[in-house]
Amino acid sequence: MQIHLSKISSLEGEHMQVAVPLEMDDITFQAGSFPILSKEPLSLEIDNIGDKVLDLVGTGSITVGIPCDRCLEEVSTDIPLEIRRRLDMKLTEEDRVKDLDESSYLTGTDLDVDRMVYLEVIMNWPQKVLCREDCKGICSQCGKNLNSGSCGCDSGPKDPRMAAIRDIFSKFKEV
Numbered sequence: 331m332q333i334h335l336s337k338i339s340s341l342e343g344e345h346m347q348v349a350v351p352l353e354m355d356d357i358t359f360q361a362g363s364f365p366i367l368s369k370e371p372l373s374l375e376i377d378n379i380g381d382k383v384l385d386l387v388g389t390g391s392i393t394v395g396i397p398c399d400r401c402l403e404e405v406s407t408d409i410p411l412e413i414r415r416r417l418d419m420k421l422t423e424e425d426r427v428k429d430l431d432e433s434s435y436l437t438g439t440d441l442d443v444d445r446m447v448y449l450e451v452i453m454n455w456p457q458k459v460l461c462r463e464d465c466k467g468i469c470s471q472c473g474k475n476l477n478s479g480s481c482g483c484d485s486g487p488k489d490p491r492m493a494a495i496r497d498i499f500s501k502f503k504e505v
Contacts, residue, residue, distance in 0.1 A: 333374070336439040339382050339419040346376040350443045357394055357451055367406055368393040372413075372443060382420045386441075388413035392451060396459045400467035401475045405459050409451055417441075 331350050338344045349371040357364045372390040379385050390411040395404045417436060435446035466476035474481040 331443045333441040333443060334439060335376070335384065335417070335419065335441055338376055338378050339384060339439060342378055342380050344378045346374075348374050348376075350374055352390075352392070352444060352447060354444050354448065357448065359452060365395045366392060367395050372411060372447060374443070382418065384417040384419060386413065386415040386417055388446075390447075392447070394451070396456070398461040398465055399458050400465040401461060401477055402468065403461050403475065403477075405461050407456060407459055409454050409456075411447060411450055411454075413446065413450055415446075 331353055333348070333350065338346050350373075351371045352366075352369045354369070355366055357366065369392045370390050372388050374386065374388045376387075377385045388411060392409050392411060394407050394409060396407045397403065398405050419439065435442045435449065461477070468475055469481045469483050471483040472481050
């Protein structure tokens with residue numbers, strides 16, 4: 331959703347408060363495409379602090395379906411949104427590029443809220459997602475989810491020289 335900031339940027343001391351519904355249905359980047367399971371409107375407060383500089387504060391929450399890193403079951407992952415930005419409306423697109431300001435969510439006086447939320451979600455993406463702490467993962471031979479029971483595959487060491495290394499890995503499950 332686009333918010334036009336021309337009026338608030340021209341009036342010093344102006345305050346704007348708005349709840350913006352998010353239009354995104356999924357998050358897509360190099361790691362894949364992930365569905366958005368639930369989203370609440372983003373609460374934005376924008377203040378003109380003078381000299382065409384806007385102070386933006388946004389809060390909200392989004393829930394994304396991310397596969398478990400061990401068993402690949404979808405996990406509902408809440409990503410809180412706490413956005414704080416200072417927008418200098420005097421800068422042109424060229425000035426922003428020169429200053430290394432990567433605010434691709436600001437075009438002229440239009441604020442692309444979905445793009446801003448997308449970038450915030452990417453920056454707060456969890457490094458590891460587990461369906462539960464003691465997730466057993468999947469069988470490396472048949473691919474069965476081991477959380478739902480044993481698969482019956484041979485789990486013994488194939489090469490006896492690797493038995494010592496397997497003992498180390500069995501003590502440290504996170505490796």
